[in-house]
Structure formats: C-alpha cells, structure tokens
Amino acid sequence: MAHLLGAEGLRLEYPTKVVFDGVSLGVDEGDRIGIVGRNGDGKSSLLRMLAGLVEPDSGRVTVRGGIRVGVLAQADDLDDDLRVRDAVVGDLADHEWAGDARVRDVIAGLLGDLDWEGPIRGLSGGQRRRVSLAALLAGDHDVIFLDEPTNHLDVEGISWLAEHLKRRWSAGSGALLVVTHDRWFLDEICTATWEVHDRIVEPFEGGYAAYILQRVERDRQAAAIEARRQNLARKELAWLRRGAPARTSKPKFRIDAANELIADVPEIRDRVALQSLAVSRLGKDVVDVLDAGVSYGDRLVLEKVEWRIAPGERTGILGVNGAGKSTLLGLISGTVEPTAGRVKHGKTVKVATLSQRMSELDEHLDEPVRVVISNLRTSYTIGSGSKAQELTPGQLLERMGFSSAQLSTPVKDLSGGQKRRLQLLLILLDQPNVLILDEPTNDLDTDMLAAIEDLLDSWAGTLIVVSHDRYFLERVTDQQYAILGGRLRHLPGGVDEYLRLRREQPQRTGANAATSAPSSGSGTGSTSPAAPTLSGAERRAAEKEISAIDRRLEKIQGEIAAVDAQLADAHDDFERIMGLQRRRDELVTETTTLEERWLELGEAIDG
Known part of the structure; x- marks a missing residue:
C-alpha cells in the first residue's frame, strides 16, 4: 500500500508538560485509524501535528506530494454571514453539486432538518458542528482527520456517518484518522487503533474490540501494570464477547483466545442480587406513567405514554433531538406535569438526575474538591450481599480517575470530564434509588467510561x-x-430495530429538499448491493476453507511464538536477528492475508 504521510521523532512540549517525545509513525492508503487515550494525553495534539496545524518542537511530518488533506477540528470557524449552502458547497451552481451523489448523500444525512438557504448565524452549536462536518465530507480528500466527529450527532446520525466513511473510498485507498470516545463508532469503521499514553503512541491491529483484547494480553505479560486498569479491561472484554453479537466476526483462534482470557470473569452484572436489593429499597411501586401526554400550547410532544417502571429496571431511551426525551425524563422525575393522563410515584422513590447542565456544581465552583466531598456522607456502598463493598468518598473519587493531587483543585479549574465525574459522585453519595442519566458520556475518555460502567454495574x-x-x-x-x-x-x-424504524419513517423536511434537484442519475449512493447468495455446494466449500484457515492461523501463532523465543536468545548475532525478523514479518503478513480471506468467506456465508 502506498505511503501517504509519516512522522519522525516528534516531540511536543508545553510549559508544564512533555506531551510527546520521539514519536515516529506512518499512514498508508487504506488505513482507518482510531486514536484513543486518556483526556489530556495528547490525542488532539497528535491529530493536529499530523494534519500540519501544529508545529512539533522537534521532528518532522512529511506528506506525499499531491495529497489532499481534510480536517474537522473541535473549534468552530464558520463565517456567521454565510448561508448553510455557501458553507457546504461554496459558490457551486445547483446543477454542479446536485449532480454529485456523494454531496447529495452528505446533505441528506447531516443537514436534513436545516434551512438550506438559511444563515449560519442563527444555528445552535450542534447544528454548526454538523454544517462543518458536511462541508468537509462534501470535499474530495485523500486523507481525512476527524476530531470528535460524533459530538452533537444522535444515534441515527452516527450510524449514517459510519456507513458514509466505510463506503467513501474504495478498498485500499484513502485514509482516515479519528479521535473519538464513541467505542461503537471505533469498532464499526477502524482497522487499526493508536493508543496515546505516557508520551508515546502505541499501535494495535483492529478496532476497539481487538484493541481491548490486545491490551489485556499486553497487560498480562507486562511486569508492572496497574491491577485496576487490567481488571476493568478484562471486564470490558467479557462484555464485548458476551453482550455484543456484532463483535464475534473474528477468526476462531481469536475467539478462543478471548474466551480463555475471560474464563474466570463473572457476568457483567449480578441481576438477581441487584433486583432483590432494588425491591428492598424501592418496594414494588416505582414510577407508573399512565396514558400520559404533554403538550406545550398547540404542540403535542408526548401522547398516550403507558410505562410501569419496575424496581431494578435498566432502560435506555432513544429518539431524535426534539422527540421528547427530556420531557419524558421530566415526567419520571416529577419536574414536568402531564397535560393528559397521570404519573404515579412510589412512596419510597428518590429520583436523581445527572443533567447535561451540571448545575449540581454551581454552588461549589470556588471550593477545592476535598472540601466538597468532606461535606458529604462518610461512606458509599456498592454491590450487595457478600460482594458488598464500602468506599469512602476519596476512594470513590480515586476509582473515578481523580489523583490525590487533584483533591486540592478548585471545582471551577477542573476539566470538563473531571466536572462530569464529580457531578456523578455528588449524586451517588446522595443515595438515590432511581437514577436518570441524560447524555452522561460527554467529555469522558474510553477508560473513564469503562470505570463509570463498572461502577453502575454494582x-x-x-x-x-x-x-x-x-x-x-x-x-x-x-x-x-x-x-x-x-x-x-x-x-x-434494541438500537438496530430503532434505526430500522427510523429508516421506514417519512423523510425529514429541510435540506432534504435540496437533494432532490435533477442529477445525472447515479442516485444518492446510500445503499449497497446485496451480497450474492451461495449455493449449497459453495457454502460447504466456504465452510471447509474457513476450517482450513483456522487451523493454519493457529499454527502460525505457534510459529510466531517460536520465532519470538529465538529472537530473545539471539543477543548480538545481527545476521540471525535479521533473518528471524524477516521470517516473523512473513508470518504476520500471511496472518493478515488469511484473516481478510476468513472475513470475506464469513460475510459470504452470512449473506
């Protein structure tokens, strides 16, 4: 594959911190790279250096001549005086942009609810973000850098973006680098993952699920590793293997390796114990929403909602922006009164809401974190029965990623992710028995999301x-x-059914009308041809070939392990080391080829 850009010996330093030191890496055609790591470790800085927006203190970034690079940064640089159409397609005539299937697809996928001829000035932050993303995707680029592209997109928009990026370039062409905390998105589009940590960039094969598997393997072999981080990663791997069916499209030997790693990992949640404890704390009656409706003037938001919420129930709510999700949460919490029907709350119900506004922190902005938590209860119990564990607020803070030094930091000086975690801590220490989380993942990195998920499991x-x-x-x-x-x-x-139902609904108004202009007739490009159906004989042959590939892959893993052992003993024998390294590279290349063939056969059988 042709080389597109590379970095050699990158060093980046701020007055109080060295972010990168001696980082070298490359991007080839066909690469789809997800960049993960803790907040503050330099993910966005790495993206900006590679995109040429930030100069490293030393080292260099080289780009192949003629390469067209597109960047979606976190900052908004749209001109308020432009119209939406001007920001996306510039001064192109209608017949020029409307004749491009990709541009029509981008407009329909991201801007369907916006006024195509309306001004940028009146748009919300989320709408402006979508216009910036649409403007980038409407262009023709060889390499695209995306910094948190899923921010302000709903589930439907994220699904559309993933499909667009998967079909944007032909196989083996173009390149994508994306910083995001959306783990589903990473797994859906990425073929490689870069983890940014401790001034380095560590590469892994595959998307998020494969990255977690390799990280657990790395952590098991490392001499000095943080036990808590390893346990969280292993627990998340258990979820990926047991709870996410889409993650199982891996060669058999990979699945066996994952199953071996999680053999002693219990189920994610002890549902029976949690249900029993929830009933004891809540009783049988929690919240009953009975034929309820809410109207604001002539606008009907909700109607005939019937929902009897049970103790211990764990429910996700989906819907487009403006569908009425916040209104429904208000009915449950009691902050919104129904205009039709009624809502009945149990006598022992204590509802708490983790809102997007973080208003719980307003009165504590000038106080250090340690002062805030000193005014709360002295302990917090997680789990139940023999697995119950009491934590002090300080231990809970540590579990949620705060260092001891950060306890002296005033709340107003915390990062967005730290404020989010402190907000959740204040709510949990108040011991509610009904917890409402409204967009809780904002500003959190993947490791911290895993820690919060672990906390919610108990x-x-x-x-x-x-x-x-x-x-x-x-x-x-x-x-x-x-x-x-x-x-x-x-x-x-689940979510797949929701996306299907949304596709079956009538098309949205707004910018969709702009995409109906006459074109040269190639369609929107939003569908892909169905996979051919195999005959019985072809299916049996494919299954036989998959079995042969599984056996060969398992054998190759043994050969690679043997080569690694020989490399460890080679010491100063340069010629032998080079020969062994060549042999190892050949085995790795063969593994990649066989895995790609395995996936092709698997897709053909599933089709």
Missing part, C-alpha cells in the same frame, strides 16, 4: 439512560425504548 436501583453513545447505552442497560411520533415504543431488537 448500583442497585432503577436506571434510565438517554445517550447518543450506542456502546454505553447497550453496555449499562438491559432494554431500550424509543420515542417515535410522540409515542413510547419498546424495542425488542
């Missing part, structure tokens, strides 16, 4: 979650509902 109470983060939603809830046309609908098929 929380005994009723949990209601609204989130555009599909991974988080599926990870912490046991069932999902959607608000469609003002009605609450149960989703036995």
